[in-house]
Amino acid sequence: xxxxxxxxxxxxxxxxxxxxxxxxxxxxxxxxxxxxxxxxxxxxxxxxxxxxxxxxxxxxxxxxxxxxxxxxxxxxxxxxxxxxxxxxxxxxxxxxxxxxxxxxxxxxxxxxxxxxxxxxxxxxxxxxxxxxxxxxxxxxxxxxxxxxxxxxxxxxxxxxxxxxxxxxxxxxxxxxxxxxxxxxxxxxxxxxxxxxxxxxxxxxxxxxxxxxxxxxxxxxxxxxxxxxxxxxxxxxxxxxxxxxxxxxxxxxxxxxxxxxxxxxxxxxxxxxxxxxxxxxxxxxxxxxxxxxxxxxxx
Numbered sequence: 001x002x003x004x005x006x007x008x009x010x011x012x013x014x015x016x017x018x019x020x021x022x023x024x025x026x027x028x029x030x031x032x033x034x035x036x037x038x039x040x041x042x043x044x045x046x047x048x049x050x051x052x053x054x055x056x057x058x059x060x061x062x063x064x065x066x067x068x069x070x071x072x073x074x075x076x077x078x079x080x081x082x083x084x085x086x087x088x089x090x091x092x093x094x095x096x097x098x099x100x101x102x103x104x105x106x107x108x109x110x111x112x113x114x115x116x117x118x119x120x121x122x123x124x125x126x127x128x129x130x131x132x133x134x135x136x137x138x139x140x141x142x143x144x145x146x147x148x149x150x151x152x153x154x155x156x157x158x159x160x161x162x163x164x165x166x167x168x169x170x171x172x173x174x175x176x177x178x179x180x181x182x183x184x185x186x187x188x189x190x191x192x193x194x195x196x197x198x199x200x201x202x203x204x205x206x207x208x209x210x211x212x213x214x215x216x217x218x219x220x221x222x223x224x225x226x227x228x229x230x231x232x233x234x235x236x237x238x239x240x241x242x243x244x245x246x247x248x249x250x251x252x253x254x255x256x257x258x259x260x261x262x263x264x265x266x267x268x269x270x271x272x273x274x275x276x277x278x279x280x281x282x283x284x285x286x287x288x289x290x291x292x293x294x295x296x297x298x
Contacts, residue, residue: 005035006089006113008105008176011079012096015043015069018052020223021096025057033105037062037086040096041079044069071193072172080187088179093198095173097223099128107218108176111164119181119210120202122170123218131221138167138214141199143248144255145264146240148199151214162216169212172198174220177205184208189246191296195232196239203247230282237286242293257294260287 010028014021021040028038038057042050042065050065064078076093083091090109094100108121126135136150150171153161175198185204188197202212244256265287272280 005033006109007087008033008036008090008092008109009079009083009086009088010036010038010092010094010105011076011083012038012040012094013043013072013075013079014040014045014049014053014096015075016045016047016049017096018045018047018049021049021053022056024094024096024098024100025053025061027099029060030102031100031105032102033109036092036105037083037088039064039079039082041075042066043071043075071190073188073190073192073194073197076172076197077187077190080182084179084182090179091177091182093172093175093177094220095222097128098173098220100174100221101219104174104218104220105176108215111213111215111218112176112178115211115213117209117211118178118213119185119205119208120170120175120177120212121215121218122167122176122213123174123220124214124216125171125173126219126221128221128223135161136171137161137165137216138170138212139199141168141203143244143252145259146244146256148196148243164216165214166211167214168206169199169202170214171222173222175201177201181205181208181210184210191242191293192239193235195235196243200243200246203243207247228279230278233279233282234286234289237283238289238293241287241290242296245294245296253294260290 039062040053044066050063053061054063080091104123112118112121122138124135124137135153139148139150141148185208189200206212244253268283
């Protein structure tokens with residue numbers, strides 16, 4: 001019996017990150033899966049990134065150029081719409097600052113195909129430059145605090161980390177979603193702009209009856225940024241409010257708000273007020289925007 005390989009469109013956002021994007025595309029040229037299309041969305045880069053990508057990769061890559069930065073959610077949605085219109089059965093959101101194992105897409109699709117209830121899958125994500133250490137395996141959601149920690153593996157972690165498991169969400173740095181799941185739950189919510197949008201998407205998928213699954217044999221390497229920028233602090237703070245507002249119960253929202261304005265605020269003030277005042281100001285701006293977000297409709 002001949003194997004069936006559903007069409008996958010791989011959506012990559014580029015925003016002033018040409019060197020990373022080129023390395024990512026080089027790794028994608030080596031993958032074993034036979035039926036995929038790579039789409040790069042240039043999200044308002046300042047230079048001529050899109051032209052260089054076209055010159056270096058030709059017909060291997062399709063490109064769409066946006067005039068301004070639409071954020072992760074907005075830029076990804078451009079690609080998702082294009083993918084669905086082109087007949088994709090799966091859409092893979094892949095960060096431009098990743099490199100992939102040749103078998104990663106085959107492993108993701110195989111797991112997704114074997115269970116009709118699976119709506120979203122994600123790979124094992126290693127730190128770039130650390131081939132077999134410090135990986136993450138999806139994440140968990142705490143609606144009482146708004147925290148969404150990744151499940152992390154240390155070098156001494158046991159084999160439990162190498163089992164296919166349901167998780168609350170998988171990282172947007174590499175997230176494969178079925179076309180039918182998108183049609184049921186909709187696109188990414190562009191109110192987030194950046195951060196928490198994939199967690200919201202996975203939560204909506206689970207509420208709609210789909211499974212979100214971690215696939216350990218699918219492997220990628222991510223150039224994880226350890227330094228928090230002011231922009232990141234602002235959106236991470238604001239979007240915690242928005243995420244909990246949209247996905248929790250009324251009682252959970254009350255508990256979260258109390259926790260945030262007491263415990264979390266004290267922790268951030270203690271660690272950033274004097275040592276990193278610009279970050280603390282960004283945090284305060286995020287709180288203000290987050291409290292305003294509580295008035296947004298779900």
